[in-house]
Amino acid sequence: MGLARVNGESSTGRRAPAQQRSREKVRAILTAARELIVASGVEALSTRAVAERAGVPVASLYQYFAHKQDVVLALVEQDTQEMDRRLAEAVAALERPTVRAVVRATVETVVGLYRERPAFVVIWCQGRMSPAVLEYTRAHNGRIAEALHAFGVDSGALPPDTPLSSVRLAVETADRVLEFAFEKDLAGDDQVLREGIEMIAGYLERPTP
Amino acid sequence: MGLARVNGESSTGRRAPAQQRSREKVRAILTAARELIVASGVEALSTRAVAERAGVPVASLYQYFAHKQDVVLALVEQDTQEMDRRLAEAVAALERPTVRAVVRATVETVVGLYRERPAFVVIWCQGRMSPAVLEYTRAHNGRIAEALHAFGVDSGALPPDTPLSSVRLAVETADRVLEFAFEKDLAGDDQVLREGIEMIAGYLERPTP
């Protein structure tokens, strides 16, 4: 048993050459955008710069993305997919899924991602400025909370009457704990992370109010 | 005994007419900026728009603020001053300052501010984009944490060996709880707030790790 698939995209089989060429350009664009965002922040991202770095004409960018913002959104989607994949894995791998174990596994998974991919941090934190990204992020946090809630109740880690909203709050809090831990220290402040996990686990372990 | 003064500006007495006119313009500019930020976000703020809405020439804006960003910074300063004032009051008014009581008072004070001034929410949350504002906000959270830590230890609400970093984490968490509570509901989701207070108080009440 594991976390429900939160986010998915079916991409089966072969593609026509034209599509393949498109894919490559899209990938180039996204990679360029990611690099620029890491270098200068989300706010400073410009279509020109992305296109130039990607080696495609600016106009081509608009073949694949209706608005500049959609590029950022695509990046966020990539990231959330990767995050979901790892979260599902990590939670499924738990031997005894206590609340504390799940919280720790969740936080540590994200920490691993953050440490591997610095772009993740920037996009995740700064990207939240744009309404679309913000909305996406919120929705994603909501979906994560739902999945964790379901898993927790199913696996007995969480009392059956735990309201979804509590898990939702826990997820949001974890988000901030992570932000805080990484804001002080690009490698993530371990002490902060440990205490954060305590706080959230402690909260979820309490008898439901 | 109360919270140490975190932030202050003494502005006593009369002013010369010229200065008074200046003050008015500055106020007009800040008000305009505040409104525009609430309407369209911090990122979309432009000097042109501010000046136009304030009814002053753009050039005048630059008499009082060296850079656009300084306008936002001034807004943040206004807000933090008001927040500090109220926090000091609220904490001082507590009869029996238990951890739980202090946390509740703190959160509720900010909630009151948020409810009174919607601009506060937007600026506080989105403003954090700009490096200067971000730094200011971080520093302010740090100062709040220090003040609360000192007060907690002095008043016996907090065990004497509570590390400052725990209070710092608590403040950050409270920040996010508030953000979360107000993101769903412009009036602030009460259930979220109540649980958030529980979580933070629970965390601070634990025996120190």
Added chain:
Amino acid sequence: MGLARVNGESSTGRRAPAQQRSREKVRAILTAARELIVASGVEALSTRAVAERAGVPVASLYQYFAHKQDVVLALVEQDTQEMDRRLAEAVAALERPTVRAVVRATVETVVGLYRERPAFVVIWCQGRMSPAVLEYTRAHNGRIAEALHAFGVDSGALPPDTPLSSVRLAVETADRVLEFAFEKDLAGDDQVLREGIEMIAGYLERPTP
């Protein structure tokens, strides 16, 4: 035998329509810039004014020129190319290339250009303000000196041991003689020109120091 080609751009054959339209706009921009410079000097040149006079949006100007200064530079390049072309011709046409004859031919060629194109004078003189233009002009004077030196030595007009630096100085002096002759009189003061030629030729004819 003649002056070495100092500056050249081959632009052969047809162009696609789009490119042709571009060319026209570029020409319009350069023409507008030229006129404005003649009217108000190089320092007063503004992108706005150029664009307006050229009948193109300001933004279009930046399609063809990365910086305002590049417009002036392009003008200078046009002029130097024309100058080089005529100088090569004039010198090649000399029957008996004595020093005096070469100096006279050189000065008279430039005089001809100045008289035909008043913009030349202004850009050539005032343009030297901007670092880029100044550098270009210096380099160009250097190249002219080199070409004349080579020609003079090859043709026997100049003693073989004449140092390049003497010709360099002669070119600079000629530059100023021209400036002076045209500053008093937009048509060029003939008396000054005649004497200037004498001075420079006399200098170059002396036995090398």
Added chain:
Amino acid sequence: MGLARVNGESSTGRRAPAQQRSREKVRAILTAARELIVASGVEALSTRAVAERAGVPVASLYQYFAHKQDVVLALVEQDTQEMDRRLAEAVAALERPTVRAVVRATVETVVGLYRERPAFVVIWCQGRMSPAVLEYTRAHNGRIAEALHAFGVDSGALPPDTPLSSVRLAVETADRVLEFAFEKDLAGDDQVLREGIEMIAGYLERPTP
């Protein structure tokens, strides 16, 4: 016998305190302007910067100078006065005033000034952009030529029928020789200066055409 006074300002005796204070401010302004010009060029000079550096309000600048340009003009006047003073001295000190000696003394005097005061070079060269400064410089060169012509004819160094225009041309040429010598080398290229003197002296020594 010496060069006629070319440029003068009578400044006798005491001044009222108010005037004295004014003088100080004017001096502060001019000094500030000079420094800024040396640092960033004439074109970049701004009233704000001058006033700030001088420690006077911008508006005060307009009490003493009608236009920004007049500040630069005042600088040029200071410089020309100093130059005239030294030139008169240097020429008067000549034992046997041959043409060659006068030319050399003149050039060397200016070279001395240039070497002592870097601001001189910048203002003298770049300042010529502005019409007013240009006109002033031209007029001054004319006055120098007149004085030298008179001196040369009176002292027998120059044939009595030497036209003024020849000396005028010589002065202009010397100006450029100096410019050229200092453009290559901030200390002034000695070889260029020596040859320049030769060229000009050779020109003036010729039998009048």
Added chain:
DNA sequence: AATGAATGAGGATTCATTCAT
């Protein structure tokens, strides 16, 4: 005489996006 405040006009440059080809 002195000056803090005010400002209209303009500075260069960039933007996301569209469109004709």
Added chain:
DNA sequence: TATGAATGAATCCTCATTCAT
């Protein structure tokens, strides 16, 4: 599908100068 070219609108910010006090 792909793209070079085009652009209206906007960006922040600076300027020399004036004026009320």
